[in-house]
Amino acid sequence: GENVEQHPSTLSVQEGDSAVIKCTYSDSASNYFPWYKQELGKRPQLIIDIRSNVGEKKDQRIAVTLNKTAKHFSLHITETQPEDSAVYFCAASGSSASKIIFGSGTRLSIRP
Amino acid sequence: GAVVSQHPSRVICKSGTSVKIECRSLDFQATTMFWYRQFPKKSLMLMATSNEGSKATYEQGVEKDKFLINHASLTLSTLTVTSAHPEDSSFYICSARDNGASWGNSPLHFGNGTRLTVT
Numbered sequence: 753g754e755n756v757e758q759h760p761s762t763l764s765v766q767e768g769d770s771a772v773i774k775c776t777y778s779d780s781a782s783n784y785f786p787w788y789k790q791e792l793g794k795r796p797q798l799i800i801d802i803r804s805n806v807g808e809k810k811d812q813r814i815a816v817t818l819n820k821t822a823k824h825f826s827l828h829i830t831e832t833q834p835e836d837s838a839v840y841f842c843a844a845s846g847s848s849a850s851k852i853i854f855g856s857g858t859r860l861s862i863r864p
Numbered sequence: 865g866a867v868v869s870q871h872p873s874r875v876i877c878k879s880g881t882s883v884k885i886e887c888r889s890l891d892f893q894a895t896t897m898f899w900y901r902q903f904p905k906k907s908l909m910l911m912a913t914s915n916e917g918s919k920a921t922y923e924q925g926v927e928k929d930k931f932l933i934n935h936a937s938l939t940l941s942t943l944t945v946t947s948a949h950p951e952d953s954s955f956y957i958c959s960a961r962d963n964g965a966s967w968g969n970s971p972l973h974f975g976n977g978t979r980l981t982v983t
Contacts, residue, residue: 786971786972794976794977795957795974795975795976795977796908796957796974797974798971798972801971841907841908851898851910851913852898852910852972853910854900854907854908854909854910855907856906856907857906857907859905
């Protein structure tokens, strides 16, 4: 089955700087890669997603890149703000059924 | 936007009792719903895939007799934790995909989660 690895587990950046979170996946048939943001005690919220037919997608300060050959994808947050502090999960949708497998999460802290 | 309602948000029960958690898609139909479990500061672990009108598909290591799943309609799935024990204490989150979206290629919509504490 699909296996998703995520790094780093924790990340601290100065407000205004950029943050990058990286993930790799194992199933070459995976074709959908969402990113979720989870604040303490709350549900995960979809922040951006990318499908396998594109290499990059951007939404304001957030961008995601996908390298299908290498089977890795990354989340980029620019001009970070205090409200960006949260846990971020990458995920991949494998070839079996439509289940989504999550990475281990990255706790992002923005220093004022 | 698509809304998933999950109840209860918090429950405390005694060891040996059973607890039922409901997951409803409010403004879309979902043939398939997913149940995740999340330990503190950990990732979302997929427990099972709930299929409307048929048996759920459980992930390896998840006891189907312990975690009973029923998906009787296109908008409701339930998870029952049977004979709960303290080690079952966790955060349980349901999610669903909109039937109207591209199959296997659409986002999950999550419920608010249920924090279960077994004493």
